[in-house]
Structures are given as C-alpha cells and as structure tokens.
Amino acid sequence: MSRDPSLIVEVLAEALPYIRRFSGAVIVVKLGGNAMVDPELLDTFADDVVLLRSVGIQPVVVHGGGPQIGDLMRRLGKESEFLDGLRVTDAETLEIARMVLVGKVNREIVAAINTRDPLAVGLSGEDAGLIEAGALQPALGYVGDVKTVRPQIVHQLLAEDLIPVVSTIGADVTGQAYNINADAVAGALAGALAAEKVVYLTDVPGVLRDVGDPSSLMTQIEADEARQLIADGVISGGMIPKIGACLDALDRGARSAHLLDGRIAHVLLLELFTDAGIGTMVVSRDGVS
Amino acid sequence: MSRDPSLIVEVLAEALPYIRRFSGAVIVVKLGGNAMVDPELLDTFADDVVLLRSVGIQPVVVHGGGPQIGDLMRRLGKESEFLDGLRVTDAETLEIARMVLVGKVNREIVAAINTRDPLAVGLSGEDAGLIEAGALQPALGYVGDVKTVRPQIVHQLLAEDLIPVVSTIGADVTGQAYNINADAVAGALAGALAAEKVVYLTDVPGVLRDVGDPSSLMTQIEADEARQLIADGVISGGMIPKIGACLDALDRGARSAHLLDGRIAHVLLLELFTDAGIGTMVVSRDGVS
C-alpha cells in the first residue's frame, strides 16, 4: 500500500486512545430490518462488530425485521392489519413474527458474524427471562412493551467474549410471548446494561433541523432540548420513537445515544475511533457523554 | 397427604444417593418432535428438567421437529421430497426448517421451562460455532452431518446454572447452514460434553427382542451386542439410527445411553432416581455404566 506513513500515524494516534477508552465498554447496536436488505452492508457491519470485539469492546446487537415478517405473512396468505402504524398481532401473527425474527433474521446476522469469528450467539428476549413483556394496548393483541430487563444472560455471554444478537420477542410470567419494537428494546437493554453507548443504525444522516437540508444536521442534542424539539414538531414522524428510545436509554443508565447513517460503510468504526462527529449524539446534559 | 411414611422414607433413601451421585453430572436429553404434540407431556418434561437442575444435575435438551417442518412446508405449498426416508433439502426448505426449529419448536420448549424457572436458553448449532456441519450426501442438499462439536458455549451456560435447549442446525466454515438429524446431534454432543448419560425420549418402551412382545424388553445392552443385534436384524427400522447415535455417544466419551418411553409421565425422574430399570440402557461393556 502506498499510503502516506504520516497519515497512518495520525489515524492511529487518534484512534488508540479511543480504543483504550472504550476497552471493556458495552455498546448496544440496533440494526434495522432495512439494513438486512443490502448484503454488502451486513458484511461491513459484521466486520465492524468483530473488529470492535477484537479490541476489547463488548458489542450487543439488537435487530428488528418488519419487512421480513410482512413477506412471510404474504406468502402464507395472512393479511397484515395496522393500527397507528403498528401491526395488529393475533396468535398466528405472533408465531409468524417469532419464526421470522428468531429463526431467520437473527440467524442471518449470527451467520454473517460467525463466518468471520464464531463469537455470535442468538438470543431471544424469552431466553433466561431476559425481557419480561406486557401488552402495549389491548387492541394491538400480542404487541408488547418492556416491563423488566434481566440482563444477566447478556453479561454472562459478554464475560465469555461472545457477541449476543438479540431478537425482540419478550414473554410475560405466564409464558405468553409478545413482539416488541426493536428501538425500545435496544434502549431498555442499553439502560439495563449501563452501556457506554447505544447506537441506532438508520437510513438517515441523523436529526436534521430542516428535513430537506442535509447541512442542518444536529451533531449533539441535550435530552431536554430533544424533548423540546419533539414538542416543537422539529423532530417528527419515525424519528420520534427513535429519539424516545434514546432518551429512555439515557434515563435508564446508558451514557450516550447515537443516531448514525447505517448506509455509510463502517460507520461504527468512524464513530468510535475518530474525533470527527458523525450523525447525532443525544446526551443527558450539555457536553456530558 | 396420607401416604405411608415408611414408603416415603424408602423412596427418599433410595433416591438421595442417586441425587448425590448425579450432582454436577451432564445429562443430554433428546426430545422428539412427536413429544411436542401432547402439551401435557411437554409440561411434565419441563417439570422434570427444572427439578433435575434444582438438585445440581446439568440437563441439556436437544430437540427435533420433523412434523412441524412438514406442516409449514404444506402451508407454504412447498412439496416435501424424501430420499431413503430423509427430506431432500434445498435452500428454501432449509430456511423453512430453520425457522421452524429455531423460531418455533425451540421457543415452545424454552417457554415451557421458563414459566417454571427462567433458566432455559435456546441455542442453534450455529451459535458460537457449536456444531460444524457438512453435507451428508450431495443428493440430499442441505442435510448435514456433524463434523466437529465445540461445546464451550454449552459448558459456559451450564456453569451459569442455565439449561441449554439446542436446535439441530449446523453450519460449515463458509456459513452455509445444514439441517442435521437430532438423534445424531444428541449423541455427538453427549460425547463432546463427556456426559454422564444421553437419554432418548421415544414413543416405544425401549429395545424389544420381539417387536410384538412388550415383555421382551432388553433392559441393558453392551455396545458389541447392539452391533450384533443390528447385524442380525433384531434391531431394525427407526431404531437403528437411535441405537447408532447411542453407540456414537459412547464412542465419543458419554458414560451411558438410554432409550426411554417418553409417553410415561416423569420418566426422567424414574430413570435417574430409582433402582428400577426403565427402558433400555446401552453401555460400552457389560455392566459398565
């Protein structure tokens, strides 16, 4: 490689202190169902996760899978019904969602990581009582929200240098399963793990002051400010639950939350190991990360 | 309860030494897909597994799911093709099998256990490189056999007092998944774990010298004798792969292998904690268990 040595040294000298600082830190990464569509992005994502693990960072992957659930519904001739943007989930729909999340999407992420290094272990929120769930609202059926997180199983896998990959099915005390929004699970899990960071890989550059103007990216928002921006309508639409999950993670004990553009290759490396700000960081109070 | 105290004492005095002897022992239990049909049997099975764990035994559950895979194939309008009794498995069939095993059957076992005590954790052979697989024979497509078992992840979960529930999907080094016969996986895993016992819960009383005569049950067979009985045609049909898996487990390091009638409620307790012989025990050499 004919790269300039002084540039290499510059990058390394900048990265090494971050590597040291984040060594041993838990980083929860939410991967959207959309991210699975481009196999190349899944590949660079798997690269990054294995590299992070290799320098002592403890990544935890949380994934969704809405589009893939819709696919199997269609193939089985089962109609999807939505209420306020959420899929009404009867027993049959729940079984389909669980098969797709746990038995298909989770497997594809585990496989992508394990061909690099066999460190990934798939988990569902049902395993070892990880996520105790309850019904979000009766009309939605088996759509759940997080009641309690018991993060021991995740801590145990991390202690063994493994990479947990979590599907967002939870169960109540009777054993009834629920499908839960993945953004919410990532936030709650990051809080329960007292994670250094929770990172949402999305398909936007971050929070824009003016949705139409990429140069209006907000690189850092304080929690109170974020609440105000929602009240003012600046943050709107699909961004609201994401920012809500960020705020929830901070409240529960995570140190910072990030919205990154998952379409940029190796965006995790750039965010973690360079001084340059990428996407939007949400922090509890101004300047505290 | 108006039970005779002397009988209670008799049962306890008989059971306690076994409880002591098996404390800390690994017991691999293969649960057939048929066993899932009767929810009551799944319940007593879950009871037993939790009770074993509670007195320090380390149960590991391996399950199949042939009938459930057939169901989803039919619902999706995909025809099953069989060769020598094995399902020819193309990429689509494999994806269906994986969704059913990992996303449905495994989940149901985990749920049954976790409503009693949240100790079960679902695993697939792909997790942390547990089962490295290869093609069994080209004509069968993605039907695999076990190349290597890396039992660390199972040991780690056991060390945390958890109960691993294993779906029998393996992967080769390129990440390609395979569906593997559950009897074979149970045997290979028991060997790799140097299990005290591998137990096959079936729907027959054990090995009968005369298939039509239940009183001809063989309570103990030495490995060489078992091979001879196969050669002589006394052991035949679906019993052959089960006995083959037993012999394989013994060869790889398990101490004994058992064929039990899974239709008897709490058959695991009876086998482990009483002097009475149940089903058929296969041992390496005469009398050695």
Place this chain on the structure above:
Amino acid sequence: MSRDPSLIVEVLAEALPYIRRFSGAVIVVKLGGNAMVDPELLDTFADDVVLLRSVGIQPVVVHGGGPQIGDLMRRLGKESEFLDGLRVTDAETLEIARMVLVGKVNREIVAAINTRDPLAVGLSGEDAGLIEAGALQPALGYVGDVKTVRPQIVHQLLAEDLIPVVSTIGADVTGQAYNINADAVAGALAGALAAEKVVYLTDVPGVLRDVGDPSSLMTQIEADEARQLIADGVISGGMIPKIGACLDALDRGARSAHLLDGRIAHVLLLELFTDAGIGTMVVSRDGVS
C-alpha cells in the same frame, strides 16, 4: 421393587424442591442421651445424617449423656447429688462427665456415622474456643452456661463437607471446664451459626395441649404464644428447658426450631423432605419459618 411409579414420582416431586431449598443450609440436631440406648435408632439417625450431607445439607450434631455419666459415677462409687434437677458437679464429677461425653458418647455417634462415610469429627466446646462458659450458679459447682460461641471451627469443618459432633463441655478463660446442658448448647450454637433449623430429637411426639391426649399435638407455635403457654402451665416439666432453648435459638438468629419424636425411624427425612408436618415447630412469628 414393585412400588407404584406414580407414587414414587409424587414423593420425589415433593422432596426435590425441599432438597434444593435446604441445600447448603445448616441444621443443628440435638440428640438426647436416651436416644443412645436403642442402637437401631442410632443407626437410622446416622443414615439420615449421611443422606442429608450427601444432598448438600450441613448437619451439626449436639449430644448429651446424662444416663451414661450416672453409670460411670456409680461404677466409681461416686454418689450423684442433685439440686433442682441438676447434678452438683465437683472437680471429680466434672472429670467423669468429660470422659463420658467426649471419650464415650461422642465416640459412639462418630463411629456410627463414620462406618457409613468417614465424615464425622468429634468436637468439644473447648476445641478452638468454641464455647466459652461460666458457672451457672455457685452451688452447682462446675455446671456451666454458655457465655460466648465462637463458631469458626464449626464453619470450617462444614466448609470441608464434614459433620461436626459436639460434646457440651465448655471452658472459661482460665481454662476451667464446665459441663453444660445440651439443649442450651444446641440452641446457642444454632443461633451463632444462623442455622436454618435446630431440631430436638426427644421421646415425646411434640408439644401436646393436653399431655394425656396425643391428638392434641400443636404443630406450630409462635414464640410469644410459647411464652404464654409456659406462663399458663400448659408447657411444663422437662418440656420447659427444651422450649426455652428453642426460643433462645430463634432469638440468636436461627430460622426455626423443631421438637420431633426421635423414636420414629428416619424422622429427620420426613420432617425435612415432605409437606406433612411432624412434631412441633416453633417460629419467631406466626407463619414465618
């Protein structure tokens, strides 16, 4: 054995949760000198103690030996003098009592256990400063009461999976030995060990409301109630010091105290591992065990 399998399962399913619950628990058992008279009862007692130890329970045996002391006194032509039912103990009587308790009764219990499994270790309250004693009342000579318990040596033996068998001789700081009532020692030791239970094996069925009517057995008494029953004269005679020792054990930190009929074979197993109530349980407050 031609026992009904469903009955076996019932007994086991009832016992296993208790085995789990009491695993690691310290159980102090007071064995009266009368219990030594019937060698068969000593045998079933030794059986039970070894079985308890085998499933992780930590039994500690405390014994008396009044009748045996009387025997040697008589053989040596030394007259026993009693005051308020307690033997006046001069230096010679003390030496005789110590020889009998430490050198004979203790040895017989240790021998009975060690022929089953060599786990028993005899201790006197003088060993490693276990029991610091003082004079109970001047007129009684070297009859002592418990000033301080230093339970370390017992904890250490328990940590090595051994079974301490304790003779009730204590010493004061000058090294002067005292003979102490065994019921009192059992209670004080159970308190100092924060025992799960202290069990008194007696020759009565428990506390009877009407001494002449076995059906008037009180299966559970709250501490305050017990004090009232003594005040009311319902509890009287030799039962008073036993109940007093129970109350003392509870005050010092034991969780429950039991008066059991030591003439019932294997009464320890029945008490610990079945739902059925045996004898009388004394607890700090109603329902708390």
Place this chain on the structure above:
Amino acid sequence: MSRDPSLIVEVLAEALPYIRRFSGAVIVVKLGGNAMVDPELLDTFADDVVLLRSVGIQPVVVHGGGPQIGDLMRRLGKESEFLDGLRVTDAETLEIARMVLVGKVNREIVAAINTRDPLAVGLSGEDAGLIEAGALQPALGYVGDVKTVRPQIVHQLLAEDLIPVVSTIGADVTGQAYNINADAVAGALAGALAAEKVVYLTDVPGVLRDVGDPSSLMTQIEADEARQLIADGVISGGMIPKIGACLDALDRGARSAHLLDGRIAHVLLLELFTDAGIGTMVVSRDGVS
C-alpha cells in the same frame, strides 16, 4: 533486662534463618504420658507449641496415656494384664482407654494450649477416618496397628492455623475401635503428612552408645546405622520401638526424626532455632536432614 545486646543479636541472627526455613513446615511432636505428670513441663510445652505456631510453623501433637489408663483401670477394679509389655485389651479395657485418652489426657493438653491462644482442636484417629487400624495380634485383643492414614482432616485444621492434638484410637472399616501405640502413630502420621520433622519428647537425653555414660550421646544416626545398632544390641529396651517409629516415619516420607529429652524446659525451641545439636537426630542417609 541487662542482657548483652551482642549476645541477643547473636541468638536472633542464628534463629531467624531457622524461623524462615521452618515457616510453613509441619512438625509432629509426640508427648509421652509421663510428660503429663509434671504440670510445669506441660506449661512450657504449651508455650513452645503456641510460639511455633505464631511464627508460621505447623505443630501437630500426638499423645499417649498409659499411666492414666492404668489409674482408671485400678479405680474401676479392673485388672491390667500384659503380654510382651503390651496391655491385653478387651472391650471394656478399650472403652476405658478411649475415655481416658480422648476424654481426659487429650483435653488437658488442649486446655493447656487454649488458655494461651484458643488454637488447639482435639482429634481421635476415628475422626474423619484419620487412622484406619487393624488388630496387632489376636492375643492382644483391641490393640491395633496403623493400616492407613487419611491426613486430610489434619491438613484442613493446619490450613486454618489450628493445632491438632491427636489421641491414638483408630477404627477398622466396621467401626471397631483399637488402641494404638502412640510412638507408632506419630511416625505414621509424620510420614503421611510429609512432615519436616517428627520429634519424640522422652525422659532420656537421646540414644547413648553406653547407656551409663551421658557423654556417649549420639547426635546423629543414619537409618542403616540405627538398624545395625539395634541388631548389635546397642539400642535396646524401650528405645527400640521409638527408633523403630523414627525409621518408619522416614520411610513414609518425613524428612528427619528426633529423640529429645522432654525434661529440658523449652527443648523444642532449642532444637528448632539454634545451631546446637540436642538429643539424637535420625536421618535417611548420612547428613541428609
């Protein structure tokens, strides 16, 4: 104190390397029944044992008690019968011997140590299977010899910084007890513990070449030489079993054996912590200690 500082320094500079060398070393000390007669000697003995323990040496005390057994026999009107100098021991004699050794002599040594520091714990060879014994010769009844030593219980007490005081009663597998010669037990125990030294406190200055001439003391004897001196009749009488026990200890793994004059106050300190030779040392080969 008006001692010469240079002398103090000389003593200390000589002693400290021995203190370092023997730190952690096991020293088995055999205390004869005669030593118990002079309470002042028992006191200086207890001083020494506590001082040794205080600088990290691990003393183990083994004691006899012939005279004391004889006393109780006489008081009980039981005649002692001897055969080749050994007491013929029927069941009653055994019970008397056990009471005296375990319940009286052992207690007096424990008490002497524990008034200084409560570190002593009495043991009998029956405890935790320490000494498995068998009949020495049928005509002697329950006089035993050592079949097997299971030194774990002694190691465990030493690991807790305690001082085991061992009575020489052993038991066979049926639980039958035997009275064993204390010199033999000390040797066998020293061997099983791989002791640094076994020390016999006697009432003679050591081995004399000419019994009538104290100046003929042999300060060191090689094992083979000792055997020759016995054959030649130079070593004779009561010295034979002591030297025999020394040789036995060396054969079983002790590093050196010593015969010291127990009538010299603090003879243990002088032997261990000065360059001056005291008594007779027996070693495996010339110069190897």
Place this chain on the structure above:
Amino acid sequence: MSRDPSLIVEVLAEALPYIRRFSGAVIVVKLGGNAMVDPELLDTFADDVVLLRSVGIQPVVVHGGGPQIGDLMRRLGKESEFLDGLRVTDAETLEIARMVLVGKVNREIVAAINTRDPLAVGLSGEDAGLIEAGALQPALGYVGDVKTVRPQIVHQLLAEDLIPVVSTIGADVTGQAYNINADAVAGALAGALAAEKVVYLTDVPGVLRDVGDPSSLMTQIEADEARQLIADGVISGGMIPKIGACLDALDRGARSAHLLDGRIAHVLLLELFTDAGIGTMVVSRDGVS
C-alpha cells in the same frame, strides 16, 4: 556454641511474639548518607534487612546521599552554595544529585542486600509517579518537597516479597525533577504506606534532654510533647527536621516513629525483637505505639 540454653530460650521467647506481631508489617527505614561511609555498618544493615524480610516483615529503605553529592560536585569543579543549610540546586546540580543518588548510593545499598538474597529493587520517586514534588522555595531552585505520594509501586514490590530501596528524587507533572530531603520522604512514605514504624538511623543515641549527657536519653515522646520541646529549644539543630519528619509520618498514618543510633551494629534487630527500649520512640499520644 557454648551459650547458656536458658538465655537462648529467654531471648527467643521474648522475640517470637514480636516476630509474630510484626509479620506483614511495613517498616520504613531511613539510612543517612553518613551510614554509607562505614562499609561494615552497611553490611550489618543489609543483614538485618534480609533477616526482617525472611520472617515476613516488609522493610522499605529510603536513603540520602549529601556527602556523596558534594564529592562529585567537587570533582566536576562545581561549587556548592548553601542557603539556610540547604544546597541551592540549579539544573546542573540536580543532574549531579540524581546521578549520585540513583546511580551510585542506591546501587551500593541494592548491591549490599542482593549479595545476600536478590530481593532489593532500586526505585526513584520518579518511578511510576511515586513522589509528586514541587519547589520548596524559589531561591533554592530544584530543591523539592513532597506534594503527593502514590505508593502503589511500593505496595506491588512488597507484595512480591521484594525490598524497595528509594532514592529521594521526585518530579512535578511537567516531568521536572527535584531533589528532596530524605527525612521528609521517609516520613511521607511511611504515612502513605500506613507503616507500622518509620525508623531513622542516625549518628546520635536519640533525643537527649541535655545534649551533653547521654544518660538524659528520652526513650519515648508523645507528639505534643515533642512540639513543645522544639518550642522550648530542647530539641534543636539537625534534630528538628528529623523530629518534624517523625511527626509528619504519624500525622499521615504511620503508627510509630523511631530515632535509633545507626552506629550500633544490628540496631534494627534489637529495636524490633527485644523488650529493651533503644533510642527514642515518638508516638501520637502517650503510650500508643
């Protein structure tokens, strides 16, 4: 050796409890530059330090080197300038002082110890940030005082059974080195280590009430009394900074401070292991050591 055994026993019986008491204790010993002049004294000092270490005491040596610094100054033709008795230290003087202390005096002490047992490790206050220093007063240049002690490196070496030998160069946060008075460093280090004792080896017998009268030695002074004696002029001259360092050590957490006459051979052994008082002990309050 023809020493009186009873005297030996007396010395040992007196010394052993001290050996026990000080086992594991940290003893900081300040060795003056003058002590290096007599090689025989350095030898007996090294003997003592190794003997102390051998019985579990943890000695830490702090040394000065004024005369040796003066020597090299002279050889290099560099004039020493003094202000209030302290050497004015420019950059060149500092470099010379550092070379002499770290590269010569420290080496000679390390060598003397390591020819006995290779346990000594030279340290400078700069190593691992042990002593953070600042300027004492501008006019003195690089003469420092102790700002912070980070005793971890000393604890770590002690935990490895090594003997730290400390040169009194410190550094500030910019890396600028300073030469610090050794008495002050010994006191501050003893405080930071919560040492059992800090011992100053000087060339006087201790604190004399009347400097001209050796019989006026004060064997023990309470801290407040010492302050008064300074105020009253009884303690004066070079004794003031030594007593000041003693008081500083006590304030920072050391248990006692001692001024001993380093010209007495093996004075450390005499002080630590005999009842006889040597030199002057300074304690926080009357009688508390």
Place this chain on the structure above:
Amino acid sequence: MSRDPSLIVEVLAEALPYIRRFSGAVIVVKLGGNAMVDPELLDTFADDVVLLRSVGIQPVVVHGGGPQIGDLMRRLGKESEFLDGLRVTDAETLEIARMVLVGKVNREIVAAINTRDPLAVGLSGEDAGLIEAGALQPALGYVGDVKTVRPQIVHQLLAEDLIPVVSTIGADVTGQAYNINADAVAGALAGALAAEKVVYLTDVPGVLRDVGDPSSLMTQIEADEARQLIADGVISGGMIPKIGACLDALDRGARSAHLLDGRIAHVLLLELFTDAGIGTMVVSRDGVS
C-alpha cells in the same frame, strides 16, 4: 480533520487485527544512546510506548548510553581507552558508567514516558538479580556479558501494567557490577521473556545488501541466511553485533527480531500496526514470525 473517511477505515481495519494479535504480547525495544540526542525523537518514542501499553501490548525498554558515558568521563578528566571498539572499564569507569546509565539516561527515558502516563519504572540489571553477569574478557575489566537472566521482576512489573526501562548494568554473585552491551542485553532479555518481538531502533534503514544503495534493503532474513551473510561479509561492521543479538534472541525464545530506522517518527506504530514492511525482520526460519 478533513481526512478521507474511507482511508481512515482502511487504516483502522488494517490496524485492529494487529492490535488484537499483539494484545498481551511482550515487545522488547532497544533504544540506542544516539536516539537520546534528538529530544523530539525521544518524545515520539514515549508517545508510541504509551500508546502500545494503552492497547494491551507490554513494551519493555532497554537502553544504552555510550556517548553520555564518554561525556562524563571527559568532564572528570578521565581518559577512555578502547580495545577492539570496547571501552576498557576499570572500577572508576564502571562507577561513572553506572551513574550515567542508571542515574541519567534511564531517568530521562522514564521522565519522558511518565509525563504522558506515570507507568515507567527504571530498572538496572542488578535489581532483584535480573541480570547475572561475568567478565567478557580479562583485558576489558568490568565489561560484562550476560550469564543468566531472571526475568521475574520484569514479569511482575508488566503484570501491574507498568513499563520497565532497563539499564544494562549486571552483577556477579559477589555483587561486583559490570557494564554490558545493550544490544546483547535486549536480545537475552527478549529470549528470557519469550517476547513476541525484539526491536532495535538504529540509525540505518535496516540491513542493506549494498551499503551504498538504500533500495537494496532486505525486508526479511532467515537466521541461517543471516549467518551466511555475515560469513560472506555482506553484513559487516556495527551491524554484526546487532544481527548477532537478533539471532541470540531468536535462539533463546523470542519469536522475531527487527532492525528499524529509529529516525523515522513513530516507527514502532508503523511496524506493529500496518501491513507495510519496515526495516529488516529476522526470523528463525523462512516465513515464520
């Protein structure tokens, strides 16, 4: 920073696997006395050492100091005499060399590192018996070679996450010190530590096939080849002892040896964390590093 993100990712993706691979590895770095002349190079060297340590690598620094010794000799008016290029070392020269190496050069390296992070600890080969030396040849006086390395003290400091900086003074068993060639010490130490790498920072680009032609750099040499090149005269002059030390390190157990151009800033980072070959690597056999 306006750097190209894809370039950053490229550098990081290349570096992270090396960071993982070398995590926990011991890297011995020899720093020549010449390197101390340029303070900027010492600064970038200190940067690199701290960065390596921060990502889990265990650097050990070995330094020389010929020019600095010469300086002080001159200032003291002491003439240097050379024999075969080695300084004849009498007692005075040795004392000067020791002061300069231990008290000046070592201190400057320690200071440079500790202003970044207080992790450096200076060591001399005399400390804790690290380097046992002997005379190289009588005519050279106290010029030594390495007889034995006792690397425990280095392992202990590394285990505490500290950075040992080693001066190359050794001592024989009598305590006599010797000055040893730093290249030789680095090699022997790397061998004794079973180091992953020993790195010589020199003032040449590496081994050139044609000394006049920088493009003739040999990037990798097998040990046998190196011996041949010396025999053939291709490797000559000052390069011979360096290559000899490399071969010695490999023989004693180091995995690879490197000659790097110490004049390139951050050459350690470039060598360790990029695919690009820098300088010359010497390995035991072709391709084995």
